[in-house]
Amino acid sequence: MPLRVLLTGSKGQLGQALIRSCPADVELVACDRSQLNLEHADACKAIVETHRPDWVINAGAYTAVDRAEQEPRIAQVVNADGPKALALVLARHGGRMLQLSTDYVFDGQQGMPYQPQQCVLPMGVYGTSKAAGEEQVLNVLGDRAHVLRTSWLYGPVGSNFLLTMLRLHQAKAAAGEPLAVVADQVGCPTSTLGLAAACWRLIQRASQVQDEGIQEQQLPSILHWSDAGAASWYDFAVSIGELGVAAGMLQQAATVIPITTADYPTRARRPSYSLLDCSLTSAALGLEPQHWRESLKAVIAVLASA
Ligand SMILES: NC(=O)c1ccc[n+]([C@@H]2O[C@H](COP(=O)([O-])OP(=O)(O)OC[C@H]3O[C@@H](n4cnc5c(N)ncnc54)[C@H](OP(=O)(O)O)[C@@H]3O)[C@@H](O)[C@H]2O)c1
16 A cells, blocks of 8 residues: 655645655645645644545745744744644544754754754744644654754755855856855755655655554654755855856856855844754664755756756
8 A cells, every 4th residue: 555645835845855756655645835724724634634644744834934023923823733733633543744844943052963852942933933833743643743853955946045046146246246145154055855855764764663563663753854064154155156157057156255144134033053963863764964065966957957
């Protein structure tokens, strides 16, 4: 019997990568916001009751970090109440859940990579709503849910830093202007392609564990996945320029100049250091993350060949 997996947020950048990399033995029910709106608990309940999935991958989320500061109620509803509604109906019907989450549940003050079991301390509304979503899902489903936190997500489609920087490199280089990018926030850029592979591996491993009843191999309930290495937004922007030119995506890269967070004020505060320690996940899934620069090269190659 194929695994039946219901995906929320199917038009998002991770949703698209999950659809493209869906394993042959998975029957995927992909739902965009019009088909499954996380603001409506009744819709969440109805769609799970209709499809009775073995798993829900909740890739749908309110991800506008700055706008969330002005819309805390909607962020909470989409990122916490919606996932809870999905978890409640799965608890009744027997399915499991993979809840995506973020490095922004941490405050970035410890100066070393975060372990999955560390206490969360979000700095803004978005991180607070995602932390609440994690808690709700784990409270309702216990070991039938997994939270997978990731960071600085980008890919060949959607709205992300890579695509914005490619546009800005082009425009600034043509105008002979520098491109100013924040250099005092450190994290790890993560490709949607690698993250999607980790999601599918997690589901396969967790399903095997369940079928075979091997309790000691139980996957942890909270896992971290990012690409390997560390970067500032400035480092990321410089590499996008270099690799964009090398792949023929850009005629010329703009000169990137480092600025501080104080030079580029945003409505939401962001962690200054939000690396995630992924070693436990890597061991549990038998999957090594690529260095972020290799992943970036691969995503730019996809864009260049499109
Ligand atoms: N982006 C990052 O840098 C980042 C970093 C760490 C963790 N994450 C987490 O990774 C996961 C995937 O993020 P992503 O980057 O793929 O996000 P994304 O590209 O912004 O996609 C989110 C999707 O959620 C959908 N959505 C928004 N409100 C919804 C609602 N009320 N009901 C149902 N769907 C709704 C959006 O629909 P529309 O297409 O209609 O807008 C969109 O398709 C999220 O859990 C996010 O919190 C992201």
